[in-house]
Amino acid sequence: MKKCISMILVIVLVLAVLTACDTTGSGGVTTKKPDDSGIAAKVHKLKVLGPVDESLDVKFSDREEYPIWKKFEEMLKTKNLEITFETVPTDQYSVVIQTRLASSSDLPDLVNVSTVGNTSVLALAKQGMFLPINKIIEKGDGGAKRFLDEVIPFVTKLNTSLDGNMYWITNAEKITYQGKSCSTCMIILIRKDWLENLGLSAPKTADEFKNAMKEFRKRDANKNGVEDEILALNPANFNNGIAQWFGLGTGITSVAIEEQKIVSPWYQPGIKEYFRYLNELVNEGILDTSLFGSNAGDRINQKLIENKIGAQFSYAMQAWLEPAIKSDNPEYLPIGPLKAVDGITPANSVETPNLSWGTWAVTKNCKDEEGMAALIDILYSEEYQVVTCWGVEGETFEVVDGVNRYLPGIGNKYRKEMAANRICSGQYLWGDSVFPRLRFAPMETQINSSPAHKADYQRQVAFYKPTFPNDNNAFLAMPSDDQIEEVNSIITDLTTYSQELATNLALGEKSLNDWDKYMAEMKELGLDRLIEINQVQLDAYNNR
Amino acid sequence: MAAKVLKRTNGESVAFDIALNVIIWILMLFTLYPMFYVFILSISDPVEAAAMNVYLWPKGFSITSYRILFNNPTMWRSYGYTILYVLSGTVLMLITSVMGAYPLLEKNLFGRKILVYYLIIPMYFSGGMIPSFLLISKLGIYNTVWAMILPGAVGIWNIILTRTFFTSIPITLKESAFIDGANHFTILFKIYLPLSKPILAVISIYTVVGIWNSWFNAMIYLPNVELQPLQMYLRRVLIEQSVDLTKLPASAQEEAFLKKMSSLQLRYSMIIFTTLPVLFVYPFFQKYFIKGAMIGSLKE
Numbered sequence: 076m077k078k079c080i081s082m083i084l085v086i087v088l089v090l091a092v093l094t095a096c097d098t099t100g101s102g103g104v105t106t107k108k109p110d111d112s113g114i115a116a117k118v119h120k121l122k123v124l125g126p127v128d129e130s131l132d133v134k135f136s137d138r139e140e141y142p143i144w145k146k147f148e149e150m151l152k153t154k155n156l157e158i159t160f161e162t163v164p165t166d167q168y169s170v171v172i173q174t175r176l177a178s179s180s181d182l183p184d185l186v187n188v189s190t191v192g193n194t195s196v197l198a199l200a201k202q203g204m205f206l207p208i209n210k211i212i213e214k215g216d217g218g219a220k221r222f223l224d225e226v227i228p229f230v231t232k233l234n235t236s237l238d239g240n241m242y243w244i245t246n247a248e249k250i251t252y253q254g255k256s257c258s259t260c261m262i263i264l265i266r267k268d269w270l271e272n273l274g275l276s277a278p279k280t281a282d283e284f285k286n287a288m289k290e291f292r293k294r295d296a297n298k299n300g301v302e303d304e305i306l307a308l309n310p311a312n313f314n315n316g317i318a319q320w321f322g323l324g325t326g327i328t329s330v331a332i333e334e335q336k337i338v339s340p341w342y343q344p345g346i347k348e349y350f351r352y353l354n355e356l357v358n359e360g361i362l363d364t365s366l367f368g369s370n371a372g373d374r375i376n377q378k379l380i381e382n383k384i385g386a387q388f389s390y391a392m393q394a395w396l397e398p399a400i401k402s403d404n405p406e407y408l409p410i411g412p413l414k415a416v417d418g419i420t421p422a423n424s425v426e427t428p429n430l431s432w433g434t435w436a437v438t439k440n441c442k443d444e445e446g447m448a449a450l451i452d453i454l455y456s457e458e459y460q461v462v463t464c465w466g467v468e469g470e471t472f473e474v475v476d477g478v479n480r481y482l483p484g485i486g487n488k489y490r491k492e493m494a495a496n497r498i499c500s501g502q503y504l505w506g507d508s509v510f511p512r513l514r515f516a517p518m519e520t521q522i523n524s525s526p527a528h529k530a531d532y533q534r535q536v537a538f539y540k541p542t543f544p545n546d547n548n549a550f551l552a553m554p555s556d557d558q559i560e561e562v563n564s565i566i567t568d569l570t571t572y573s574q575e576l577a578t579n580l581a582l583g584e585k586s587l588n589d590w591d592k593y594m595a596e597m598k599e600l601g602l603d604r605l606i607e608i609n610q611v612q613l614d615a616y617n618n619r
Numbered sequence: 620m621a622a623k624v625l626k627r628t629n630g631e632s633v634a635f636d637i638a639l640n641v642i643i644w645i646l647m648l649f650t651l652y653p654m655f656y657v658f659i660l661s662i663s664d665p666v667e668a669a670a671m672n673v674y675l676w677p678k679g680f681s682i683t684s685y686r687i688l689f690n691n692p693t694m695w696r697s698y699g700y701t702i703l704y705v706l707s708g709t710v711l712m713l714i715t716s717v718m719g720a721y722p723l724l725e726k727n728l729f730g731r732k733i734l735v736y737y738l739i740i741p742m743y744f745s746g747g748m749i750p751s752f753l754l755i756s757k758l759g760i761y762n763t764v765w766a767m768i769l770p771g772a773v774g775i776w777n778i779i780l781t782r783t784f785f786t787s788i789p790i791t792l793k794e795s796a797f798i799d800g801a802n803h804f805t806i807l808f809k810i811y812l813p814l815s816k817p818i819l820a821v822i823s824i825y826t827v828v829g830i831w832n833s834w835f836n837a838m839i840y841l842p843n844v845e846l847q848p849l850q851m852y853l854r855r856v857l858i859e860q861s862v863d864l865t866k867l868p869a870s871a872q873e874e875a876f877l878k879k880m881s882s883l884q885l886r887y888s889m890i891i892f893t894t895l896p897v898l899f900v901y902p903f904f905q906k907y908f909i910k911g912a913m914i915g916s917l918k919e
Contacts, residue, residue: 129844130855163842166858167851170838178749180756381670401666 119446215448321345
């Protein structure tokens with residue numbers, strides 16, 4: 076008996092050792108049987124890892140049932156590409172990818188590392204975890220290189236590190252209006268139905284806005300017998316629409332796009348008037364202080380559903396807020412930028428027309444760089460842009476007067492229909508998940524499908540100046556290691572101080588009389604240095 | 620006179636009892652109210668629940684979210700796998716705890732002291748997440764059900780607990796069993812195990828609750844949604860509510876907003892649904908639990 080047990084233990088131990096042997100090996104090239112010309116074609120087998128959200132109506136797991144997927148597969152076949160997909164649910168993707176990268180085990184050839192953060196991806200790239208994209212695409216047919224140089228040069232400018240290499244590819248979006256680059260703006264929206272019901276006209280100045288909000292409360296615009304109509308706004312952050320009426324930037328530092336200069340709202344002329352104005356709104360009860368704070372999203376949604384939000388900050392042509400409101404025919408009207416101070420031109424907060432976001436990197440496990448180059452040649456091509464953004468002409472979109480337009484039943488609002496009919500464009504199936512997506516969308520498409528009051532507004536402000544971007548990163552070149560370290564040492568404390576000070580000034584709990592003291596504190600925390608670093612990055616971007 | 624009234628005939632203070640009762644009632648309220656709150660949110664009218672207008676009583680009545688849950692095959696599949704992991708994990712834990720504890724009873728076991736230290740050290744120090752991930756990956760059980768079952772199959776603390784309980788069983792029973800010709804397996808299965816119901820119940824309930832509530836292993840080792848346990852599903856539903864819309868580009872905001880609004884009440888129903896089995900199981904183990912939890916105070 077004892078000998079039997081000993082033998083079993085020995086066998087188990089040996090097996091345990093054998094199972095520890097590494098058997099990984101991804102990707103590779105195989106050879107197909109020769110075609111009619113007698114030449115054996117190289118088949119490039121690549122493995123791709125990305126997040127998917129299977130709670131959506133259009134699911135990646137159902138892709139074989141969609142004609143658009145078949146079209147994409149044909150594009151892959153032209154380059155002899157065979158892709159194996161590994162997908163992970165979106166909510167756990169961040170943990171999975173970080174663990175896999177940290178352990179360097181079981182890595183695919185192309186991986187979505189958007190959740191890792193550019194700084195970390197760059198650090199991993201320098202350790203050899205990721206291969207330089209610019210070197211890989213040289214092994215392709217030149218299509219990706221041409222596309223990056225001529226069509227989306229901003230992607231290269233934004234994502235090239237100081238060593239001259241680009242370690243990832245990204246989503247890319249270009250918005251145009253009348254053939255020119257045009258930004259989507261974020262603005263204050265006011266309840267149009269309330270204005271009409273109370274016989275009020277749309278405010279044209281900050282004071283008129285304040286009076287309109289006071290009237291909403293006094294005359295019980297939502298007819299619930301309580302003075303609870305409010306402006307939903309968090310004064311801790313400057314990107315709130317109202318700060319821009321006072322000519323202020325959208326963050327602690329902000330790119331003044333027209334001047335190509337880095338500014339800070341704390342140093343701009345309209346800042347004190349801005350806080351005086353906010354304090355007046357708080358004292359009138361127009362600003363609900365329970366909605367201050369970083370986790371106020373759920374509370375704001377509650378107020379929205381309860382039909383209490385008279386004005387809030389969002390995209391000018393948004394269409395998702397009104398359906399959530401428990402009221403008959405609620406409508407939001409974009410207004411502004413409103414004049415607030417004499418001598419100061421109000422600004423707009425905009426989403427830059429040339430957007431580059433998301434990160435897909437090629438890992439060191441990729442042994443078939445030719446195959447990867449072929450894949451990137453597809454991913455950065457005009458044909459791929461059409462397939463992801465628009466789909467198939469006649470099935471998902473049509474061309475009217477030279478402008479692409481989605482067919483009925485195609486678009487964000489029609490996900491259930493698209494899933495039921497198995498017809499959609501590629502962005503819904505695989506865009507911004509396993510593969511990046513490209514979107515070159517004329518704003519006319521969205522304008523033509525928006526209600527008249529939103530469409531008219533957008534046409535008016537299409538080329539409005541001055542503007543500040545809602546994200547500086549669209550204008551700043553990648554920082555150096557020293558800059559990253561210095562910014563990291565400054566940014567946390569400075570952001571906390573800025574947010575707390577802004578909130579306290581709006582509430583009236585801190586006095587504007589101590590302004591010099593606050594500015595001295597900001598300087599000590601490194602605000603000036605942050606402005607300098609960002610300016611260097613902006614200049615580097617412009618010089619590329 | 621007042622002092623006499625405030626003392627019972629056996630000398631206990633009535634005032635002390637009242638104060639103790641008040642404290643316990645307050646603690647009970649703090650403990651039970653969150654659960655009650657989630658329950659009334661889950662059965663209230665969806666609009667009232669979304670607006671968070673519910674405080675002490677449900678407003679309106681709606682079981683729509685429960686209907687959505689009951690008709691959701693993903694939820695039932697997660698339930699099934701959770702039961703699989705709980706049952707297999709508990710059985711394995713009991714087996715390894717008993718099989719690990721019994722040899723340690725033997726005072727003459729060769730290397731017993733070193734073995735005890737060898738067991739105790741990993742209780743305080745582990746390799747960390749990355750070495751564990753590498754181990755799971757190299758064993759080839761990554762993204763399989765075994766990644767959920769095997770890592771939690773052995774609990775050193777439970778081995779020690781079981782061993783401590785075994786020491787409370789009179790050694791004379793073992794000696795007389797030896798004299799009667801019983802071997803170690805017979806003694807373990809026919810004498811020790813029948814007398815160990817309290818400790819087995821304690822280990823079972825701790826393990827059941829631990830595995831039922833666990834999601835971290837699934838998050839690291841189990842990206843396949845088909846095999847994930849219930850808590851991962853619940854976590855996914857809750858995560859959908861916590862997206863910061865202001866950080867998304869315009870093209871992504873609408874979808875994120877719609878998802879956020881569509882399942883506001885669903886998370887409350889999910890919480891109730893995932894908690895119910897554990898609530899039902901606890902009373903059955905209670906009679907063993909009290910005795911077993913006092914394990915340190917039992918003397919031969």
